Amino acid sequence: MYKSTLRPLLFRFDPEWVHHFTFKTLKKIGKTSAFKKFMKNKFQVEDPRLAREVFGLRFKNPVGLAAGFDKDAKLFQELSDLGFGFIEIGTLTPKPQPGNEKKRLFRLKEDNAIINRMGFNNDGVEAAVERLKRNRNVLVGGNIGKNKATPNEKAVEDYTICFNALYDFVDYFVVNVSSPNTPNLRELQDKAPLTNLLKTLQNLNAEKPKQKPILLKIAPDLTDAQLMDIIDIVKETNIAGVIATNTTISREGLTSEHKNETGGLSGKPLKNRATEVIRFLSEKSNKAFPIIGVGGIHSAEDALEKLEAGASLIQLYTGFIYEGPGLIKKINRAILTKEA
Numbered sequence: 001m002y003k004s005t006l007r008p009l010l011f012r013f014d015p016e017w018v019h020h021f022t023f024k025t026l027k028k029i030g031k032t033s034a035f036k037k038f039m040k041n042k043f044q045v046e047d048p049r050l051a052r053e054v055f056g057l058r059f060k061n062p063v064g065l066a067a068g069f070d071k072d073a074k075l076f077q078e079l080s081d082l083g084f085g086f087i088e089i090g091t092l093t094p095k096p097q098p099g100n101e102k103k104r105l106f107r108l109k110e111d112n113a114i115i116n117r118m119g120f121n122n123d124g125v126e127a128a129v130e131r132l133k134r135n136r137n138v139l140v141g142g143n144i145g146k147n148k149a150t151p152n153e154k155a156v157e158d159y160t161i162c163f164n165a166l167y168d169f170v171d172y173f174v175v176n177v178s179s180p181n182t183p184n185l186r187e188l189q190d191k192a193p194l195t196n197l198l199k200t201l202q203n204l205n206a207e208k209p210k211q212k213p214i215l216l217k218i219a220p221d222l223t224d225a226q227l228m229d230i231i232d233i234v235k236e237t238n239i240a241g242v243i244a245t246n247t248t249i250s251r252e253g254l255t256s257e258h259k260n261e262t263g264g265l266s267g268k269p270l271k272n273r274a275t276e277v278i279r280f281l282s283e284k285s286n287k288a289f290p291i292i293g294v295g296g297i298h299s300a301e302d303a304l305e306k307l308e309a310g311a312s313l314i315q316l317y318t319g320f321i322y323e324g325p326g327l328i329k330k331i332n333r334a335i336l337t338k339e340a
Helices: 002-010 015-029 033-042 076-080 125-132 152-166 185-189 191-207 224-237 268-284 300-309 318-323 326-339
Strands: 052-054 057-059 063-065 086-092 105-108 113-116 140-144 172-176 214-218 241-244 264-267 291-294 313-316
Touching (some): 113 268, 113 318, 140 152, 152 185, 152 191, 172 191, 185 191, 264 268, 264 318, 268 291, 268 300, 291 300, 300 313, 300 326, 313 318, 313 326
Parallel strands (some): 063 086, 063 313, 241 291
Antiparallel strands (some): 105 113, 113 264
């Protein structure tokens, strides 16, 4: 129904408008008992064999929603009802910011992809905290970044503010230094500044009553040498794991109208490279840390490929938009079938 009826209708309109329209609609109907019952029967797969213990947390299933969809923690409860095992909010910054100028979100329908240059548009971390206070048992990750106006020399301060504000309200953290849409942000992936940033957050973490897992989200555009640096950094800083990968700046093989738009590319064209990065990190580190695999998952087979490459968990974003919530159920059923 989604791909045959709803998606063609929604894809007639501007993608950012559709995003906000969908949020408003789900917010209105998502709290009703009828909606919850329908979602449970239609999309959720409840089976203890799907549960995963990863970096000290128990996930009811390994299929999560990637950051960028529910930036401001406005819909994590309703999205969880669609069958996701966990929801990652953000990227959040200390101060609210509008992001980049519109138009900044483009569908590449022939390529089953999206290009975005949103630029960390969000209401600020404190607004998200107020919404997270109403959380009812949803496992939530907090993806954190820096404000556009903050120079890289002071970036650590922004990440520290977000970490302290979110600490009591999220289950794990993700340090985002890999978005291509904030000027110079990816420079923070270099070994020295990244090590300093992660050590600072880990020191803060050690002072808390209970340490929360801190993960690093990396770009798919890193070289093998840079990926080896990432392995060294994870070991040196003792963070909990890595999310592989963010969007790419590559445009190889695209055919769609908007293929030359600037921004980060997500969706099917990213599938192979994301899997390569997961496999490289897993093999070269001897599976020393958990990896959350994300990038180009549009089918159950794509998800299994990420898990077989070394991912402990996976996340959806563009595949969720193109394939609909039924994809979550298909993946979870495929995992059960494979493990039977």
